[in-house]
Amino acid sequence: MVTDVFDVTAELPIPRQSVWELLREPQTFPRVFSGIGACDPVEPAGGHTMLRIRLGSLDSGIRVHLVQLRIRRWFESLELVCPAQGSFASVQLLGDEKRTRVVVTLFAPGRMHPAVEQATNAVIVAWVERGLRRLTDLVRGAPTSVLVNGENAPLRRRAEIVRHVVGAGVVPTTRPDLGIKQLRTLTAWGFNLAGGYAAGAIAEPGRTALIDAEGALSYGEMHRRTTAIAAALSERGLRAGDAVGLLARNHRGMVETMVATGKLGIDVALINTGLPARQIEDVVQRDKLSALFVDDEFDPLVRYLHSDLPRFSTRGAAFPGRPTLDDLADTGHSRFRRPANPGKFIVLTSGTSGTPKGARRPQPKGFSTIAALLSRIPLHMGETMLIPAPLFHTWGLAALQLSTALRATVVLPSQFDAEECLRLVAEHRVRTLIVVPIMVHRILELPKQVRARYDTSSLRVVASCGAPLAASTVLDFMDAFGEILYNVYGSTEVSWATVADPADLAAAPATAGRPPLGTRVAVLGPDHRPVPVGATGHVFVGNHMLFDGYVNAAPPEEADGMLDTGDLGYVDASGRLHIAGRDDEMIISGGENVFPRPVEEALSYLPQVREVAVVGVPDREYGQRLAAFVVKKEGAGLDSEMVRTYIRNRLSRFSVPRDVTFLNALPRGDTGKILKRMLAGPGGEPAQHPIIGTIAPNS
Known part of the structure; x- marks a missing residue:
């Protein structure tokens, strides 16, 4: 004692x-x-x-x-x-x-x-x-900010891979013959969507693979239909090495397109559904796309593209003469030349101005890819997974790929609605929910009496990725739903970097967590040497799922086999990574380094605040200053001086936002990420934008 x-x-x-x-x-x-x-x-x-x-x-x-x-x-x-x-x-x-x-x-x-x-x-x-x-x-300056989970210990990593995939049931131990057949199928098609559905068709052809608004589709049906679609596309002249565009919401047609083209060795550019027509045209030209697969509702965005570019309907049949996926599946073809390498996905990085860069995502590297996430998130075979996160986003895509290895039943809503999400959880007894942070926020905004209508006790994992989760949001969610929240930090370029499990988030709600199996994370200084634990530097990540480069841009900076994430962060004494913010968000005000995120975290605890974003703007006296953009809760009394006083009493004087602007909503991209570059115009003045709505400066 x-x-x-x-x-x-x-x-x-x-x-x-x-x-x-x-x-x-x-x-x-x-x-x-x-x-x-x-x-x-x-x-x-x-x-x-x-x-x-x-x-x-x-x-x-x-x-x-x-x-x-x-x-x-x-x-x-x-x-x-x-x-x-x-x-x-x-x-x-x-x-x-x-x-x-x-x-x-x-x-x-x-x-x-x-x-x-x-x-x-x-x-x-x-x-x-x-x-x-x-x-x-x-x-x-001791070089101690390096986190490694098996990346430098091959024997231990292999043992851990076996432990996790066997423990989750990915590799069957009771039916060796079935396991051998599945492994042969995966070897033939690759450890990707095509291989996952094909292996599922061998093991459990009648198991439901996907549920969307049109009903259910089994693993056997998915494999047969995508094989027929791939054969029909081959008859139409598409070949390995080609690239096509896919502009669709979450539904079976989007998944079938990704699987069928992958079987042909065709790369697929996953186009954000919110991109304007001009940027889609830029993507088509830049990536030399040979065809477009598009939901009928998005036809206005591609209507004026060159008429020689073939188009296929992934959802709907509103355009005579335009083949649908059902048309392709019903042709009766089943033979095509299997490619030496499966097709890759080109994920568009989230840009706020200009055309987003296209990042080529690598194919999963055997069971190590599955084991990496299983080492930090407890998923099991045959469970039901709800994916409202868009599949054109890295996180939604990764979850879909993981679902096939686990032979999960995926519930796929085409659009996110917070109450509908809870209804689907209750109806299908969902065990795993894949979201982006704005979805967590919107679920919490539902009145308690609305949340209470739905039995969500089946949930065991709610995994969020794509943007930081505010500490207040983390605590509120765990108070409402229990210790089931997982915060995944990563990017299109590095895949995953760290995962914060419920134990991490309960202790340190703002943390990004710890690296999964086979991953190395280091916080480096300008000389590319690790900084001390507790010091802020550039976050670099190394694993076997680093991207294969941009389609038409220089790659990020590299150091010792790791890629620069573009984020600044630090490692705490407990071995957890924390993200301070983007390196291009940090400002220097009066000679002091100032980050917007601590101000956002502090303001998020105010009961009057619904959403907040803080950005740096030019300042004649100090060089730069912070500007806060606040969305108030309905009926809340809050003014700019109250905001400034609140921050003045909690953080440094350089963190006090000189400008406080109240908005109806914050501008967001298609995955819910706040588009900060749209908030401040030239000279630091608030920018007018139709997404934002009416602006009331300093009210």
């Missing part, structure tokens, strides 16, 4: 002023002391800085305390006091420009958390000493 009072003394080979400056920053504590998930400034009290500190884990229990940061003597002593618990820590600094002696006196530390109460003094002393040593690493 820990005693009520004891001291910890440490000698640090770094200047006293450096130690002082680090300990005065609230963000330092979760970055260097494991077990502290968050440390957020709140309204000051009694002239002291107030911190909301989150301690513990999902297993040991989470405790949230309000703690005062009291400055006793500048550069020499400070205290962390928790009045509600009658506990405090006194920190004394002695030393000079070369060395520092740190004396920490702990009073009643066991009152802060049951796990501390049950620990020994020696355990707590070692914990404090490790945190203080990380201060030395921060000042001296």
